[in-house]
Amino acid sequence: GEKMPRYVFLGHVNVEDITKLSNHPVRRVIIHPDYRQEESHNFEGDLALLELENSVTLGPNLLPICLPDNETLYDPGLMGYVSGFGIMEERISHNLRFVRLPVARRELCERWLRQKNRNDVFSENMFCAGNPATRQDSCQGDSGGVFAVSDKQNDRWVATGIVSWGIGCGEGYGFYTNLLNYVDWIKKCIKK
Numbered sequence: 001g002e003k004m005p006r007y008v009f010l011g012h013v014n015v016e017d018i019t020k021l022s023n024h025p026v027r028r029v030i031i032h033p034d035y036r037q038e039e040s041h042n043f044e045g046d047l048a049l050l051e052l053e054n055s056v057t058l059g060p061n062l063l064p065i066c067l068p069d070n071e072t073l074y075d076p077g078l079m080g081y082v083s084g085f086g087i088m089e090e091r092i093s094h095n096l097r098f099v100r101l102p103v104a105r106r107e108l109c110e111r112w113l114r115q116k117n118r119n120d121v122f123s124e125n126m127f128c129a130g131n132p133a134t135r136q137d138s139c140q141g142d143s144g145g146v147f148a149v150s151d152k153q154n155d156r157w158v159a160t161g162i163v164s165w166g167i168g169c170g171e172g173y174g175f176y177t178n179l180l181n182y183v184d185w186i187k188k189c190i191k192k
Contacts, residue, residue, distance in 0.1 A: 004029045008050060011062035013096040015085060025053040030189050032182065042121045046164045046177045049189050065148060065159045068180040073149050073160045074127055076105040080149045082129075082163060082174075084142030099136045101129040101147075101174070109173045116167055125181045127161060128173040139169035147176050 007023035034045025056062065068074075083098035109128035113120060122128070129147060130137055138145065147161035161176030179186075 005050065008052070010056055011059060013061060015092070015094045024056060027051045027053045032185065041119055043165045043175070043177070044121055044123055044125060045182075047162050047179075047182060049186065063157075065146060066151070066156050067183050067186065068158050068160045069183070071180070073151065073158055074103055074178070074180070076103050078103045078149060080129060080147045080160060082138045082142060082145055082147055084138060084145040084163070086139040086142030086169075099138065101136065101138075102131055104128045104130060104173055109175070112172050113167075116172075118167060120165065120167075120175075122175065125178050126164065126175050127178050128175050129161075130173040132172040135170040137166060137170040137172075138163045138174050139166075 005026050007025055009018050009021065009023050012018055012021060028051045030049045030051070032045035032047050035047075036042055036044070058064070079100050079102055081098050081100055083096055085093050085096060104127075106128070110122060112132070113122060142163045143165075145163045146159040147163065149158050149160050151158045159179055161179055164175050164177045166172075166174040
């Protein structure tokens with residue numbers, strides 16, 4: 001099996017900081033029961049919760065984000081932000097990078113997958129984002145990061161998705177775990 005993380009690093013904006021700033025021990029990892037690591041074309045339930053040993057101090061680079069509560073946060077064309085230390089020009093980025101991506105229409109992503117002759121599971125528990133014309137995308141190393149949307153009506157940021165899978169990087173669309181479909185599971189786990 002996959003090794004579970006023993007520590008997390010929070011609030012870092014460049015890789016060198018990781019050695020200087022404190023890490024946070026992980027108490028437990030809860031993997032969603034639908035996740036099947038051995039099925040390479042199925043990212044159903046691609047999310048996990050990490051419970052930390054101690055509470056963390058918030059600051060300018062470390063803020064909470066809200067869970068989604070309605071479908072309008074997934075409207076095609078709505079812009080979201082993805083950040084991470086993922087691959088840039090074949091190597092890991094030393095600085096935290098971000099990209100602004102539009103939520104894409106489901107039919108466009110389904111057609112794109114067919115054109116690529118891919119049989120990956122693209123279920124209702126996922127959404128896709130990106131624009132093949134801009135060639136911007138999340139990449140390996142960004143997985144697990146959030147797709148963050150500004151909810152202007154309620155003056156808050158919402159994590160609508162989690163970077164899950166894609167075909168290459170910057171070649172079309174990226175696929176995200178739809179957090180709206182997992183809010184009940186998340187809340188149930190937090191109560192335990």
